[in-house]
Amino acid sequence: MATTVATTTEAPPVLRLDGVSHTYIGQRRRTTVLKNIDYSFRRGTFYTVLGPSGSGKTTLLSLASGLDAPTRGTISFNGEDLTKLGLGRYRNKHAATIFQHYNLLTYMTALQNVTTAMEITGVKPGSGGRRARALELLEQVGLDRHMATRNVMKLSGGQQQRVAITRALACDVDILFADEPTGNLDEDTAQGIIDTFRELAHEQDKCVVVVTHSQRLAAQSDRVLTLRKGKLTE
Numbered sequence: 001m002a003t004t005v006a007t008t009t010e011a012p013p014v015l016r017l018d019g020v021s022h023t024y025i026g027q028r029r030r031t032t033v034l035k036n037i038d039y040s041f042r043r044g045t046f047y048t049v050l051g052p053s054g055s056g057k058t059t060l061l062s063l064a065s066g067l068d069a070p071t072r073g074t075i076s077f078n079g080e081d082l083t084k085l086g087l088g089r090y091r092n093k094h095a096a097t098i099f100q101h102y103n104l105l106t107y108m109t110a111l112q113n114v115t116t117a118m119e120i121t122g123v124k125p126g127s128g129g130r131r132a133r134a135l136e137l138l139e140q141v142g143l144d145r146h147m148a149t150r151n152v153m154k155l156s157g158g159q160q161q162r163v164a165i166t167r168a169l170a171c172d173v174d175i176l177f178a179d180e181p182t183g184n185l186d187e188d189t190a191q192g193i194i195d196t197f198r199e200l201a202h203e204q205d206k207c208v209v210v211v212t213h214s215q216r217l218a219a220q221s222d223r224v225l226t227l228r229k230g231k232l233t234e
Ligand SMILES: Nc1ncnc2c1ncn2[C@@H]1O[C@H](COP(=O)(O)OP(=O)(O)OP(=O)(O)O)[C@@H](O)[C@H]1O
Pocket: 024, 025, 026, 031, 033, 051, 052, 053, 054, 055, 056, 057, 058, 059, 060
């Protein structure tokens, strides 16, 4: 009887790092934080990046999210070098980053934060309009119309975090980056955020990359990467 060998063909990477090194050049010394990193990130996958304090996790996130360019090596999105695609275009259309302090516009409501991001990044209004779409997305992360129309400063830390996630989702990006997204949140709220990341990866086929110190968060991701001494290992 013939034996059938199952073969899985992995999708091409959505984001690829090739020989990426990064050195900070100060007045008195140079600090090489990342050393010749090669790695492929794929859609439908939730990644966490662990590593000791100062190991370069935030640096890696800034490069992968297009906030800065590596001093050596190439980062490509769907096979195209980010510097050719344009870092601004990449950040606007394809990648969103949730920072530790959310970077919300504090004088606006949750809803306005989301619709403003949609306008800035050129999201088409669609049949129901941007406002309706934003309300729908806020509802999906557990923020009802009442919360959506409150000033963001009147929301709790976890609720603000959800606004920041919604803002990233509203722009329908391919890759979502987050820097320590569950720090300072209570366990239930943190779990809600982790569940949202898992759904985004598994149900919406996004690539989610989260930098964290939390073992609990890492244990629920699909792939745990560790950054140590400039090297990224799995
Ligand atoms: N703009 C900069 N100029 C010079 N050195 C920098 C700069 N940003 C970071 N560094 C240095 O690079 C190293 C890595 O910093 P990074 O913030 O990427 O680490 P991290 O792993 O995110 O740390 P933590 O877990 O504490 O947030 C540190 O030694 C830091 O001092």
